[in-house]
Amino acid sequence: MITFRWFGPRDPIPLAHIRQIPAVRGIVGALFDIPVGEPWPLNRIAALREDVERHGMSLAVIESIPVHEDIKLGRSTRSRLVDNYCESVRNLGSAGVPVLCYNFMPVFDWTRTELARRLDDGSTALAYDDAALAKIDLSRGTADLPGWATAYSADELGKLLDAYRSVNEDKLWENLAYFLERVVPVAASSGVRLALHPDDPPWSIFGLPRIVTSGAALERVTSLVDDPANGITFCAGSLAADASNDLTAIVRRLGAKGRIHFAHCRNIKRTGARSFQETAHPSEFGDIDMRAVLGALHDTDFAGPIRSDHGRMIWGETGQPGYGLHDRALGAMYLHGLWEGITRG
Ligand code: CS2
């Protein structure tokens, strides 16, 4: 099913407009006002679902319930926080939400160094360059960071970065295992499939550990707790930023195990080592052979939600970086067309 991310009532794109993209039948949504670490109330999730269904679509995925930093750091408060996470997962199950996409990246979610790189056709896209990242000054908190990051004051961010000095990759894996050992059984019994999103970009930034960066790492995630409910989000654009990631091989291995529960299909063009820009979705504009990726998903019997991912800004649209309407709608139609060609071909 082709799906579309929606940021709730504060999203300038109304559900009624998403409904008019012919390909889209499912919404990828979330509650954005629940403090990180607090359980998500059943009635709020159910209300979101009803809103989506009133507009003729289904609530296919929750992306994301953020994982509290204390869990990633392995602090003693994690036990209560993981209990809360489990409560949210149970509530998703009760509300009939089948998939939960989440990530385990320390401090920063997806990170870019430019939000409006001009492409040849006059559109703008998000871009990342490691050399530019190195110049970002974090002594003012997240004030100088472009994009998505949770806002932290200088003091908060300093303390958090200090705390991570004692968390290396091994420790982060241990902390992920602790989390999954408790959450996966709850997901399994609630009818919710967990879909861990790979790190974006797939390497360490600001000296912080990042572990979900490759096919091998994704397989390791699924074997930490070997249950069908413990799966991954296959994010083409995130993984492709590292040229050594063989996307179709990753799909075939994890897909054969039935562990891909959600797919993000966006294209990128590598512009150097640890440097890339996002592009229009079709294969010819970037480094990803999207037909091959969808073909591999189909060959491994993938039947889950697929969404177009970050779009460019085109036709004068302004909006949330990566999440305007027009280019994501074009991406959705392209993915729909490819999928129709593959499944009926
Ligand atoms: C998303 C991520 O916008 C994006 O790139 O893929 O923000 C994603 O929602 C999270 O990493 C998943 O928890």
Ligand code: MN
């Ligand atoms: Mn993604």
